[in-house]
Amino acid sequence: MGKVIVVTSGKGGVGKTTSTAALGAALAQRGEKVAVVDFDVGLRNLDLVMGAERRVVYDIVNVIQGDAKLPQALIRDKRLENLFLLPASQTRDKDALTPEGVEIVMNDLKRYFDWIVCDSPAGIERGATLAMRHADVAVVVTNPEVSSVRDSDRIIGLLDAKTAKAERGERIEKHLLLTRYDAVRAERGDMLKVEDVLDILSIPLIGIIPESTDVLRASNLGSPVTLADARSAPAMAYFDAVRRLTGEPLPITIPGEKRGIFGKIFGRKAA
């Protein structure tokens, strides 16, 4: 049975879709069978970031409504044969998703894939709650600024209350992914410090993705950043995040922090 990851944040524009694509591709590059699922019905973007927008025939709403079979809707990635996309519908809205339909689709996906990475829409309404509903693991994407941190806190509260796992009395695994981290601005004190974010959210950190033009360039090329340029700083950070996600104990380094001058390693352990 596959493991379901929801990539969520509450706030929009923090990097959920980018992170879904990058984490999904990074998992697939390790040889795992991966499906990335777009839950942002009406405002779908994951197909663009994955470079599959010209190949969408059926979408998740068609599958839920029985107009198409799941294998018909899944789009195989052109670069990685074990990476698939289940796109959202652009012409519908979130009301087209039903709890029963989503459950059936997720159960089917779990049978065929090792990992199912769900791209949650922003907000705390139907789309977001259905995206997190069947998750085993949550990746909470947060920018180091106050509104994003507070929205993430709200989402963590919902993860502990509204997911199927929480309702069964189990705990959903939650990880923090800090994105758009700008070392220069952090140095100046214009951004929240990593310690402050961790103190407020008190969930383990799986990675700090530096603000980088590589991310934007990859998105515009229609490629997850981990596929576009595997040697770039954000790609490396996503690879490390995936290693931590799969349980590897790997110390976290804060980008831009001076290290190595005297051969000293500033390894930081997450909370």
Added chain:
Amino acid sequence: MTKVLTDARSIRIKGRSFLAVVLTPEAPLDDWIVQLDDLAARSAGFFLGRPVVLDVADLDIDRKGLTELIEQLGERNVRIMGIEGARPSQVGPNMPPLMKGGRPAADVDVTEEEAPKVDLRNAPEPEADRPKAAAETRAVTQSIVINEPIRSGQSVIFPEGDVTVIGSVASGAEVIAGGSIHIYGTLRGRAMAGSLGNAQARIFCTKLEAELIAIDGIYKMAEDMDQDFNGRPVQLWLEGDIIMAETLI
């Protein structure tokens, strides 16, 4: 000659608490009375010697109706010592007094074994030990402990007593307690202690960054707070109408 008008000793007035049985009649009243008769038949003498309070908060009834209800209960040897949740217009001078500020207690079990075999019409005084056992029951200050942080958008409401949080209270979260609030973490959201009118309630936290704090309805916004306490372990209490603060340790 001076006339001694009063005895030198002053009258001493003391408070004492007893556990009362609360009856909550439900409409339609005729059906409810039938159910009460049924209960009385199964455990005869249950109401004998017990102080009974009538809770009419959720009952749509006028003064005449209430008088009749009390009479009907009197015929069944249920003597009402007070009325809870009534409007002043519903209560006449010949009725039991209005009561308020009652604290919830455990439900009273009506058991059949308890029923003494007595004739209801000329009931003797109940044995001394039974009412005593009831009177020994005191209202216990209740408390809850929450072992995880309170996230933004969540609220913990516990009017029955104290709330202890092991973790932080996030910005946009709130804790409302009838008693005191203890936070072993950072208080970033709202904390309202003594919410049902308890000026003795206090707020304790290991790091104060609150948006709003309130004790017994007196509140203070973050802007009005002394910035010296920001980020420090603090306790807050009420002196008159002023919220006082002091760093701990």
